[in-house]
Amino acid sequence: MAKAAGKHLTRAMLAARKAMGARANRACPACGKAVVGFFRYGGNAEWGCPDCGASPRERLMNHLIATNVLRVPVEGAILHMAPNEGSLVRRFSAASDYVPADLDPGRYSVPGMRQVDLMALAEADRYDLFYASHVMEHVPDDHHVLRNIWRALKPGGEAWLIVPLWDKPTEDGSFDIPPRERERRFGQWDHVRQYGPDFADRIRAAGFDLEEIDASGIDADVRHLFALDDRLFRARKPGGTA
Ligand SMILES: [Zn+2]
Incomplete structure (x- = not known):
């Protein structure tokens, strides 16, 4: 439960940063979107894509496929x-x-x-x-x-x-x-x-x-x-x- 709460808070913070006009200087190879950062999950501060939810391993797989x-x-x-x-x-x-x-x-x-x-x-x-x-x-x-x-x-x-x-x-x-x-x-x-x-x-x-x-x-x-x-x-x- 604590994990879920922390995840949602951080996801909300990312949405707020985006709404305030933060520059999207990161990207997600799973959904192709530019993002302002990734949300925390457990001990990983850059775990999830705020747009599609992709995990680091899902992004790794997409990157390896996209680069042949x-x-x-x-x-x-x-x-x-x-x-x-x-x-x-x-x-x-x-x-x-x-x-x-x-x-x-x-x-x-x-x-x-x-x-x-x-x-x-x-x-x-x-x-x-x-x-x-x-x-x-x-x-x-x-x-x-x-x-x-x-x-x-x-x-x-x-x-x-x-x-x-x-x-x-x-x-x-x-x-x-x-x-x-x-x-x-x-x-x-x-x-x-x-x-x-x-x-x-x-x-x-x-x-x-x-x-x-x-x-x-x-x-x-x-x-x-x-x-x-x-x-x-x-x-x-x-x-x-x-
Ligand atoms: Zn994504």
Whole structure:
């Protein structure tokens, strides 16, 4: 509740600054608008876009796509888990075979939502792109899920994964741990682990080639303009022609 209150206050302050004629010297790559700043959320002073609400990770993804670092396979098949980010729904739904999905599809208003349990994902060689942002910290057995994702991708297909990270090694839990303790240890009641940089090792162990794209590696002026943050784990299933 405290988080929500702080967020709204700051968002209101941004609106006031804009109304008073503050110069929009920042920009959001998710909605394309010039903005006077980004609103605070939790410990991040530049979290949300005041126009579209995009988070730093949503802005990072849009920036990487807009600059052709990442290519959306519009002629192919995309499995988009937990499709909360409107700008990415717009980009991915241009694909000829777009599958927005969640364990609990009723929570989303995206057309065509399907029920997908990543623990039971049994498809093979089906997708060109798998996208999941802040999903892997919810699944009971991430080693199993990573292998399922690997199998579901076509050779040369990519999984774009973003998870909450800390600097320490990954700490695993389970749903046997009471929700209040999970919230204390993993930051949210429905998380079962907290990832560290060694998430990379788990991705490679599932058979992927991996590239890590961290916002800190992007040109400082660009990073400042868009208030980019977070790290993308870009995993590629070997093979194919790409
Ligand atoms: Zn925006």
